[in-house]
Amino acid sequence: MRKKNMQFWYFLIHGLLDDKNGVYGNFYAYGKHCGEALEKTLEVAKLNGIQKPDLIETSRLDTLDGFELPEETEKVTSDIYMFPKLHSYELKKNDYSFVPPVGVAFATDESELDTELIKEKFVALNKNDNGVFEFELVVDKSKLHDTFLKTLNFLPSVDAFWIYLKDHWDNEETELWAGKALNDKETIVNFLNRNVASTIENGFVDTVVHSFTGETNLTLTEHKKIQLHTKSEDVFKNFIGKVVDLGFEQTKDFYDIEFGYHHWHYRPENSLDRKGFKKMLKKNHFENIELKI
Structure with a gap:
């Protein structure tokens, strides 16, 4: 075959x-x-x-x-x-059955956990030893795009935007690209909306929006989870309140496709391949940042 x-x-x-x-x-x-x-x-x-x-x-x-x-x-x-x-x-x-967002899917191999355990809910963790509050939200295919862009606007301010190209994309090294010209909410949202298939729907990239306030990072991961890491309790509480207003509930029984489930990553048909993606980033004034090993 x-x-x-x-x-x-x-x-x-x-x-x-x-x-x-x-x-x-x-x-x-x-x-x-x-x-x-x-x-x-x-x-x-x-x-x-x-x-x-x-x-x-x-x-x-x-x-x-x-x-x-x-x-x-x-x-x-x-x-x-x-x-x-x-x-x-x-x-x-x-x-209700969880539908994986575009970019990631369950594998046919039998997993440790039942897929029915995955719900559209979030977990919020108190400040860790490094002074960082952590938040994770699972959203299924139908809501992920809109929900991520809404959560971006929940940040008090935005001043940096990064994209990680993961090492399992064509078995190359992980790369970090910084969007030098993308330093406010409007320009970042516009960039993402112009390149949905290659960013939000691409299972080989992490997209990170940064705010100096509380050293905050909002990430859409390669597993299509929405994560928030911040040292500001005010940012943390305000963010959670607005996520609740969107209709999502908090849970202690948090499950997602990354852990306990065999899965595959992919990119949509209309997305750029890795070479084309990097070419597009350069045209949009992204800079490749050397990662220290």
Whole structure:
């Protein structure tokens, strides 16, 4: 099951059949990278009756020795195979299943924890030995973009913006890029909105917004969690209050895809590759900052 210069992926897709029934479908797809294969799959899923399709689980298959497609799969396009039978179920009021944000997905390997434990909630930790208050918020696919931009505006002021390119992106070293021209809320939000697929939806980057007040960092991590670290108790309390106003609840039983769950990172089809991303950063006056090992 190999094609030259192509990866081969399995996707478990969830969506709706209609307003009363949910549905799962199993797909196999070729693409130059996971996001490209996924985009092809989502289009095929729609054509086969799955409304509002979302990626739940995935696994890369072309790296496995001796993998063969199950006999019941059917070839849908030159790059897509699927199980012809979809698995539907009746929707129930107040049913909730966490949908991973774009950029990260559960793996098919059995995880230590049940995915049903993950909820859209936050944890707030008191000042640690370094004098830092910590906050983490889990948000699913449908709300992450808007929620992160709203939390950015909860900061008292903004004076710096950084992007970390993680080492598992093309197996290169982690890089830190500082946006020299992005030092206020408006310019940072505009930059993110122009480059959503390559930043907010990219599972290979951390984006960090900094405020001198309380040495505060607001981070959207590669696992698509929203984190706040600050030495200012006022910033901390004000931030939490506004997050609560958005409808999120605090919990002591905090679960997220980073810990206890096998998972994959990917970037969307319409995102820049690593080389193109760095070229774009340079055009926007970002500077590569040397990281001390």
